[in-house]
Amino acid sequence: MKLGRLNHIGVATPSIADSIAHFRNTMGATAITEPFDLPEQGVKVCFVDTPTDSGMNGTQVELIEPLSDASPIAGFLAKNPLGGQHHICFEVEDIEEARQWFEGQGKRILGPTRIGAHGTPIFFLHPKDMMGQLTEIMEVPKDGH
Numbered sequence: 001m002k003l004g005r006l007n008h009i010g011v012a013t014p015s016i017a018d019s020i021a022h023f024r025n026t027m028g029a030t031a032i033t034e035p036f037d038l039p040e041q042g043v044k045v046c047f048v049d050t051p052t053d054s055g056m057n058g059t060q061v062e063l064i065e066p067l068s069d070a071s072p073i074a075g076f077l078a079k080n081p082l083g084g085q086h087h088i089c090f091e092v093e094d095i096e097e098a099r100q101w102f103e104g105q106g107k108r109i110l111g112p113t114r115i116g117a118h119g120t121p122i123f124f125l126h127p128k129d130m131m132g133q134l135t136e137i138m139e140v141p142k143d144g145h
Contacts, residue, residue, distance in 0.1 A: 001092065001094075001097055001098050001101040003090060004090050004091030004092050004093070004140070005059075005090070005091045006059050006088065006089070006090055006091075007059065007060065007089045007090065007091045007118075007138055007140070008047065008059060008060040008061065008062045008088075008089045009059065009060075009061055009062065009085060009087075009088055009089070010062045010064055010085070010086040010087040010088070010089065010134075010136070011061055011062065011063055011064065011083060011084065011085055011086060012064050012065075012066075012073045012076050012077055012080070012083050012084060012086040013063050013064065013065050013077075013083040014065065014077055014081065014082070014083055015065065016035045016044055016045075016046055016063050016065045017035075019063045019065075019083070020032055020035075020046065020048075020063070023048045023061070023063075029048050029049075029050075031048070031049035031051070032046060032047070032048050032049070033046045033047045033049075034046065035063075035065075037067060038117055039067060040114070041072070041114075041116075041117075042066060042067050042068065042070060042071035042072055042073075042074075043064045043065060043066060043067060043071055043072075043073060044064070044065040044066075044067055045062060045063065045064055045065075045117045046062075046063050047060045047061070047062055047063070047117075048060060048061040048063065062089070062117065064086060073086060086134065087124070087133070087134040087135060087136050088133055088134075088135055088136070089122075089135070089136035089137070089138050090135065090136070090137055090138070091138055091139075091140045092137055092138070092139055092140070093139070093140065093142050094139065095113055095120075095121040095122070095123070095137065095138075095139035096113075098123075098137050098139075099113060099123060099137075102125060102137070106129075107125050107126070107129040107130070108125065108126035108128070108129050109123050109124070109125060109126075110123070110124040110125070110126055111123070111124065116136070116138060118138065120138055120139045120140060120141075121138070121139045122136055122137065122138045122139070123136070123137055124136050124137075125137065
């Protein structure tokens, strides 16, 4: 397995609407997706695209807001009421190969492989095994993003 591109940085927020306004007004972002619910993960999500010199999309910022107090990020926001960086996500070509790679190193995987906000398979690695950072691994098609 080899490390892929940094796909996105997940930022937990108590209000996607307020965060979108921040990225538009303070950061000058122009490419922001419409927020959508991911009830199976207990969150509302949208993506802020960062440009590159080539005009292609760079790394994204994934804004995530809890849908309820039962959301997996509700506890994070209880400790960080203003929100903040929640996770980082790296791309891989083969999610099962990546899962075996990390399991072979004794890294703890949090839950089963499932479909993420991009519509592709993902899993998360425990922060205690990843230098204190919750890490998402996301499969991308071999032909690109």
